[in-house]
Amino acid sequence: MSAPDESSTVDRHPGLLALTVGAIGVVFGDIGTSPLYAFREALNLSAADGVVPSEILGVLSLALWALILVVTVKYVLFLMRMDNQGEGGVLALTALARRALGMRSRIALVLGASGAALFYGDAIITPALSVLSAVEGLRTIPGGADAIGEHTIITIAIVILVGLFLLQSRGTAHVSRLFGPVCILWFLVIGGLGVWHIADELSILRVFWPAYGVSFLANHGVLGLFVLGAVFLTVTGAEALTADMGHFGIRPIRLGWFALVFPALALNYLGQGALALSTLEAATARGIKFQNADWFFLMAPDALRPLLVILATLATIIASQAVITGAFSLTQQAIQIGLLPRLRIRNTSAAFSGQIYLPAINWLLLVGVLVLVVQFRTSSAMAAAYGIAVTGTMVVTTLLAYIVVRHVWRWSRPSALAVILPFLTLDSIFFGANILRVIEGGWVPLVVAAAIGFLIYTWVRGRGIVRAFEQRQSIPLADLAAALAKRPPERVEGTAVFLTANPEHAPGALLHNLKHNKVLHEKNLICTVRTADRPSVAPEDRVKAKPIDDNFVVMVLTYGFMETPDVPRDLGLAAAAKQRALNPAKISYFIGRNTLKPDADQGMPLWQDRIFMFLQRNASDPTDFLRIPPGKILELGEQVTV
Template sequence: MDTVSLAPSHAPETARPHAHPGLFALTLGAVGVVYGDIGTSPLYAFREALAQTAAGGIDAGEIIGVLSLALWALIIVVTIKYVLFLTRADNWGEGGVLSLMALAEGATGGRWRLVVLLGAAGAALFYGDAIITPALSVLSAVEGLATVPSIGSAMTPGITLPLTAGILIALFAVQSHGTSRVSALFGPVCLVWFVVIAGLGLWHIADAPRILAAFNPWNAIIFLGGHGVPGLFVLGAVFLTVTGAEALIADMGHFGRKPIQLGWLGFVFPALMLNYLGQGALALSTLEAATAAGRGFANADWFFLMAPEALRAPFVLLATAATIIASQAVITGAYSLTQQAIALNLLPRLAIRQTSEHQIGQIYIPVVNWLLLVGVLVLVFAFRSSSAMAAAYGIAVTGTMVVTTCLAFIIVWKAWRWTLEWSVLFIAPFLLLDLVFFGANILRVIEGGWVPLLVAACMGFMIYTWRRGAAAALRRGDKQALPVADLIAALAAHPPQAVEGTAVFLTQNNQNAPSALLHNLKHNKALHAHNVLLAVQTARVPHVPPAARLTIEPLDARFSRATLTYGYLDSIDVPSDLARGGALAALRGGTSFFVGRNAIRRASRPLLPRWMALLYGFLHRNAADPTAFFNIPANRVVELGSQIEL
């Protein structure tokens, strides 16, 4: 099939300027979208970290030590690494693992396979994270009903699991209608959420003011040094406090660096810090009361216990709303990442629907939506509790952070042109910390950490198969192709019958004659008055201005060679961009678009292993219709089939 190349090109790397509203409005929007995931981590993070020390009993030093680890994880990983450093490693204002991959590819001239490997690994790990976040966050909130005195005893798994599933099914079911109508509420709801959890934390710090000793990093060091291997399990659970940090750079293109930095430093970080301190103080005061009364001390759901009993039910409802918003952010992120992966030729084309007439970023990808829902529901009913599921959460996120740090090293070295020595000295501490967290989470593979790794492995395998299969198909097609110059010479010697109008032939390589053109000449024995050999490419930048997208080269009176270059976040509209650039001549007969559709067959000398050829053939057959993907009206398309042997 003469599909269109979506591999990164060497197009002019210019970006589309963003028109943004005021700083306050953007900061409020960032609070509702960017910080939803990390903002709901207090629901379970401190409880799960403290639970890892409970085997031999919990003492005051362990409470302070665990909390110290959590606070310094937020300071080093989120504040220093992401907010202050990685928000500056942007690709024309865009962030996220694939934007970093595109930037690193541009800095290395596209010659380092390692860059694509890292980007593919980061994307694959994100999908592993994407099925856990909605399941864990919503289930944690619903489990908070067990702390409501009037109904707590009735909140068994037989109630909480169906209730969680119902909320998640409803959330995924409304995605096709878009979220633009309710997204305006995300910021205010999350604003209330952070104010409430900060207020509860501040209130409970007075229960045990010595909890402020957690700010001393020496307490974290003493805790790790005195607990050996169990301390690593605690460290893996502590990492739950920083899950969601990737959203700070992934959503940077929507809000900008300053609103994200301001939202974190001025509001979200203080709120999270106060809440974790309040949970620690409540645990410490409960321990002191139990010791004084001669009772045993057990770990508990400290987050919900901070709320007064009379207000606990509305607090659970607020927590549920916050987790739904956090889940929505992850779902939207999965759509956006998939769109970028398709543009960068990591995945086959998928049907993408625009759900808003006014916001380009509001998209819906049906197959991603329903696969995520299936994965989320399987996790909910397989793990049955947020505590069991928490073990599965950290591995995918830490893996993504390792990938992000490696890409950042390449950007600092090659794009920012630092010396190798300074680049290593700067990045090494971040990478070492990421690897420590990753190693701590690997210890929990058998407890459920294998789930995101399995999802990531499946996605990585699909990405590898698609890229290798597409490259093999391109090589086979080029080997069998006829150069355009030879075709033009042959047609000049034996001109076919001319018909009115313009024919646009979509092809991966417009240096060769498209198979659709050759089949048209063979079967119809006619040639249009004007013929455009069109290749569509994706640049390594998020946006290319409309005026800079089209380049066109006349070959003779009948043929032109054209290239359309889009950014990996641009919406593709081939007819509009061709017309804007003057490629569609105003001739009688109108314009027809010719698309080749290939069938994959097994070659006598295969380029791919049999199993890979079968999988690539399946992905190729089920890829979305290219005419819809390129926004070409169906009544102007002519499809001509051919075969490629792999």
């Protein structure tokens, strides 16, 4: 058996310490804010008929072993070895799997599309749940429970969230420098609070013995599965460890996890468990009923609790920012590999190409977040909706990992199954436990994922119908070149660039230009933009030129799935490299733009036709996507029945 070495990941930034600080601020924001609500919600499900010490120990043991098995073993030690030229995440893994499967890559594409669709459900819930749970800490301040009502909490959370989304258009390059230091302070504080309370109940350390968690599940039946679904809240955000590999590298993320994040999380959960256990003992001694509480904030002394609320709010804003940025990056990748229509993409930083802003995604996320806050009103009510999207994405990631292990690393089937099946079993158990909470709110991410998945399916199928029509109408470029050589049309000065998806056939815009205008330019470039199954393409591999004859040259421009195409720039660079004159003032770009016509008897159902046409109409202009000057483009096409 063999696997790629860590050295295959390209470290594009100097300074291990600086990268580790940056990774702590971006990669671990989501999972780092889980202590705000995870233990409280898991224990709350056990407290319906009263709590005994073994239940606190069992819930805590399950939480710690979830961190160990899911995050540490599966993601940090195993999945982070599966990088696509340094990049990770579900779509990077999809590209790697598709390249390995070749003609059988449809299953990988379906899995990738499913994982991407589920991610959007997570992207809506994370800001709403994390910010709301932090603001709810105000009610733990002495006198806050009476002075601060639910309406006030919701209003404050909405103001913070609206402000966060409004800032996206300005970019986060400057404020992101504070993310690392703030999150380091956050982890040091929550770890310190945990140590302080562990000292009051040292026996809590016995929960590292997994028998406590196993015994809890064995003795609680279906309720145990509900609790397990809530326990999964401790590992939400684990996907970010692989998704952000390209920004920071493997070593900084692993160092941040083992040196700070995992110890701080474990200590904090142990501290919450110790506080709950001592509170239960005190309640039992006084003969009163044990009440589940907001253990995270109660760990802090009364005088320091307002500062902890402020720090928690900052940490949840950073966690939300990471998820929003992740949604932008994932959408860009989905557009590049053809899963979604082109959307307007703006670069918000001249220094960092990864700093992008998608207005459509930003406002859709904001609407979804606000609807959740207003509908669910409390973090406890919203927590039930959280796990399904994350566990679903984890199942997809594990299935893609099997394809990589089997077909990229070329392990034998028994060896691959021996490694993957335990992870898949664990993910399936968590997914099944979360499915039980569909009625409580788990339907939300499922509805979001289903809607996104349907849009992806409609777009891919519709584009396939249009491509099939274009292929039927086209003729081989070589045949057209031979015909024009025998009967040359009238020539005009300048260069024509015909953009097409299939360079082997004559573009429809070229045929329409010859048919209606009856002219051919002095120079004619048949240009195709392709997306590679890797995140970036070396400049020397960007443009491939293939002369057909004196009239036509095929130009294939290849971009990575994390790059933004710039056709004029790269055509100019290619011409300069070959010492050819290409006057930008005398270039005209031609693109095919067909008119879509719905038909109930052909292609897709009529209602689906109209959805595809809506997506097509609202896709960003190709001149924006390909960076072509608006005054240089001509659109030619015909009517296509979908």
